[in-house]
Amino acid sequence: MNDAVPEQHEVSRRSVLGAAGAAGAGLALGATPAAAEEVSAREPRRQGGTMIGVPFQRRSAVRVALIGLGNRGGAMIELYLAVPGVKVVALCDPVRAKAERAAAKVVAAGQPAPAVYVHGDHDYEQLLKRGDIDFAHVATPWDSHFEIAKSALLNGVHVGVECPVALQLDQLWDLVNLSERTRRHCMQLENCCYGRNEMRVLRMAHAGKFGDLLHGAGAYNHDLRGLMFDPAYYEGPWRRLWHTRLRGDLYPNHGFGPVANYMDLNRGDRAVSIVSVGSPSLGLAQYRAANMPAGDPSWKETYIESDRTISLVQTARGRVIRLEHDVSTPHPYSRINSLGGTLGLFEDYPERIYIEPDHKNDEWGDFSKYAEWDHWLWKEHANPPGGHGGMDYMLVFRLMQCMRLGLVPDFDVYDAATWTSPVPLSNLSIKQHGMPQRIPDFTRGEWKKPRPGMDSEKPAEV
Structure with a gap:
């Protein structure tokens, strides 16, 4: 009540x-x-x-x-x-x-x-x-x-x-x-913003461990061919059908959200433009030819979605974010999850780090040694239930905590709009042969004011 x-x-x-x-x-x-x-x-x-x-x-x-x-x-x-x-x-x-x-x-x-x-x-x-x-x-x-x-x-x-x-x-x-x-x-x-690695990198970035931030990258590179043709997994072919409608990045959020948090987009910086290119669309048609019977309804579909979409987002402070999307070719799962600055960088899949003065001689460091930088959520819930390595539970727990205690949410409608804007804008950029597209300022100028986000303090449960 x-x-x-x-x-x-x-x-x-x-x-x-x-x-x-x-x-x-x-x-x-x-x-x-x-x-x-x-x-x-x-x-x-x-x-x-x-x-x-x-x-x-x-x-x-x-x-x-x-x-x-x-x-x-x-x-x-x-x-x-x-x-x-x-x-x-x-x-x-x-x-x-x-x-x-x-x-x-x-x-x-x-x-x-x-x-x-x-x-x-x-x-x-x-x-x-x-x-x-x-x-x-x-x-x-x-x-x-x-x-x-x-x-x-x-x-x-x-x-x-x-x-x-x-x-x-x-x-x-x-x-x-x-x-x-x-x-x-x-x-x-x-x-994905609540993943353990993502939240650790976030805190390290805000503490200056990477120096002045310069670039980041995120992706949704996930081989979904089998699932998209499996009628028992998705309720109908709705996800596969989007590959008949657009050529751009259909699912930018998992890659964009964490990097946006590292760089404080909508909280002192903002995404201002995007330029996208796409490969030919071959993967789903070849998978269908090798795996689907002649009478399957999918044979009526014509796929236009680029097998791999690559986008570059420029921010108001001059930083660069690379986004990738590929769900129709064979490859290991990766969200890339990379962040670089004047003191070094982190790269995921596999996780590795190289920052000064901790590392030298061009040898990657062990990211597990930076557990002291874990967000309080991961220190409090070391073995969370649920899938995706516990990040689903962290999202639900934190959101419900904010609602119970009357707190400001970690992200808002402006973040939702920004992180999703590459869907239509990457499609337009590809249709226009790589022409840059302006990303709207959904905050209407409020992005210039620094404010808290995901890097929260543990609240008092009172």
């Missing part, structure tokens, strides 16, 4: 809808280059005050709803149930069996049976109108992320969305405006 004062600046749903409709600047993925360039340079009129530094309302317990209970949502529910002070009160998925399995986990954890919404792809709208949801976790196919996040905000619900938060530039601006108007946070649930 919520405590004390109501959330600030309640806005009627009608007024927000009207303002959102007036925001303008639509960028369909198939828009002409000239129209896209105009949109990327345009800054819609602000519709509310900034959400930078806005804390959550303090709560004795956080009431959570999960929307989408497939591979991702079905796994995340157990982590919410493992965090003290969290109540899972509602679940939504059009596949009834998935919702019922998730509900059984809630009951097995000793909580009351949650409400279940299973009547089609839009039943989330009824869930979000309940009036007793504090936070909604969205883990549905990408196409639906924007509409669900918008519905949550319009119904006064804080929302976290799996990557990417939206797929079009105008949608990113709409979420910024709606978050500001409704005074509700809309966050990209970027779990």
Whole structure:
């Protein structure tokens, strides 16, 4: 049950809808280059005050709803149930069996049976109108992320969305405006920011161990060919079909988010432009030819997504970030996760470090010897539950902690928009033969003010 004062600046749903409709600047993925360039340079009129530094309302317990209970949502529910002070009160998925399995986990954890919404792809709208949801976790196919996040905000619900938060530039601006108007946070649930290595590098960077920061790199290089053609893994071919629609970086967040944190983007620096190039699209078609029977529906698909997309992001302070995306060729998994400065650098996969004065003679150092720089979350939770090496749990624990204690979240809607903007902008850059694209200033100038982010202090649990 919520405590004390109501959330600030309640806005009627009608007024927000009207303002959102007036925001303008639509960028369909198939828009002409000239129209896209105009949109990327345009800054819609602000519709509310900034959400930078806005804390959550303090709560004795956080009431959570999960929307989408497939591979991702079905796994995340157990982590919410493992965090003290969290109540899972509602679940939504059009596949009834998935919702019922998730509900059984809630009951097995000793909580009351949650409400279940299973009547089609839009039943989330009824869930979000309940009036007793504090936070909604969205883990549905990408196409639906924007509409669900918008519905949550319009119904006064804080929302976290799996990557990417939206797929079009105008949608990113709409979420910024709606978050500001409704005074509700809309966050990209970027779990890789909470990885142990990422948080250790973050603290070292902020302490000056790498000197003045110069460059970084991040990626989503993950061979997904088998999974994308496996009907038992994804609910339908929705992820594979995106390879028939865009040529750019479909999934930049895992690589971009951590490096953005190292460099304090939106907190003293910002991403100002992106230029992208892409290889031919051959991997999925060759995999299909070698593995799929002649009658498989995938034979009707034409793949245009570059097998490897490489992007360079320039920041206002002159730093350079390299982003890569490749899910359709054979290679070991890598997020690259690199950071370099005037005193040396760190590179992941495998993890290694070389900084002055600790290392010399061109020999990499042992990163495990820098455990003293671990973030307090990893010192407090040395063996967290859940997948991805524990980073999923760290994200959930920290987010729920911020909501219970009334803290400012570690990242906000401006970070969500920035980290996702390479999806449409890399596609436009490739279509324009490598022409640079402006990355909007979603903060509207607030990035110039340093402020806290992921490198948080441990709060007092009072």
